[in-house]
Amino acid sequence: MHRFCAPDLMNVNHLLALLDRSGYLIADDCDGTARMPDMITMAMTDIDLPRGGDFASEIARLETQFDIIRYMRRITQIFGFKTFLICSIPAVEVERLSATTVISNMPAELLNKYDSLSMLRFSTGVRRLRETTTPFQILLEDWEKEGGKPDAAADYFAMLRENGLLQANYFPVHDAEGGRGAVILMGPEAGLPMTAAMELQMIAIHVYNRLAEIGSVWKNTNTVLSEREIQCLNWTAAGKTSSEIAGILGLSEHTVNHYLNHVTKKLDAVNRTQAVVKAMKKGYIS
Structure with missing residues (x-):
């Protein structure tokens, strides 16, 4: 531990003003001098700690789309967000976000409302994704202030607020073929530290690459399955039977049957057994 007396260098307050953001300088309670912890043994503050763990090796071990959904749900929570969406960047002529969505745990009613109002045409986030390859964030209140949107957009904004989605952070990515995409995290309004943003950008790159490797990006993106x-x-x-699944997931049997019937149609299958087989081949489940 190195000690610096105020008369030898400068007063403690000035040192704190210069260095307090780095977390390295602390004041000695007994004599007012400042002491500088050894850089090697200095503990990082919570805000600087890597939160995603050894993400590169963990992501490389993910085998299916569902594995990635579970991983992204955990990352979303760890970094203080509520929901995520991974998509390829929509072409100008595309009108529905769901058509380019790869995976998401965004509430279905929000995505359906977004598409029914053709909000993609008014998306500040998508417009910026077409113009930049660096991460950025957009606040709901800023997007709401922009003109040109239909009056019914107010209903969608109200739904976002009800779900606590007041901010969206965008992380541009691309696959090995050059196809551009984005990992979007949504949640309450909060400043994202630079260290966290950098880590999330790296996680986004690895996740999108893994999706491409298992074929989820290059498959028919019109077939999007909900969580x-x-x-x-x-x-x-x-x-498991529908009744057993209902008990496991905390849903009604009617709701489970609805999900299974809907996904069977999505996969162009004649029955649930064939739907399971197709889902396995496409990497949705293992």
Whole structure:
């Protein structure tokens, strides 16, 4: 531990003003001098600690789309967000965000409302994604102030507020073929430290690359399965009945049947068994 007396260098207050953001300088309670911890043994503050762990090796071990959904749910929570969406960047002529969505745990009613109002045409985030390759964030109140949107957009903004989605952070990515995409995290309004933003950008790059490797990005993006649909398929593959799945997921049997019937149609399958087989081949479930 190195000690610096105020008369030898400068007063403690000035040192604190210069260095207090780095976390390295602390004041000695007994004599007012400042002491500088050894850089090697200095503990990082919570705000600087890597939160995603050894993400590169963990992401490389993910085998299916559902594995990645579970991983992204955890990352979303760790960094203080509420929901995520990973998509390829929509072409100008595309009108529905769901058509380019790869995976998401965004509430289905929000995505459906977004598409029904053609909000993609008014998306500040998507417009900026077409113009930049660096991460950025957009506040709901700023987007709301922009003109040109239909009056009904107010209903969508109200739904976002009800779900606590007041801010969206965008992380541009691309695959090995050059196709551009984005990992979008949404949640309450909060400043994201630079260290966290840098880590999330690296996580986004690795996740999108892994999605491409297992074929989820290059498959037909019109076939987008919700998290619940994937869960129902997984339990069906495990031999569970609709009644048993309902008990496991805390849903009604009617709701489970609705999810399974819907996903069977999405996968162009004749029955649930074929839907499970197709889902396995496409990497939705293992």
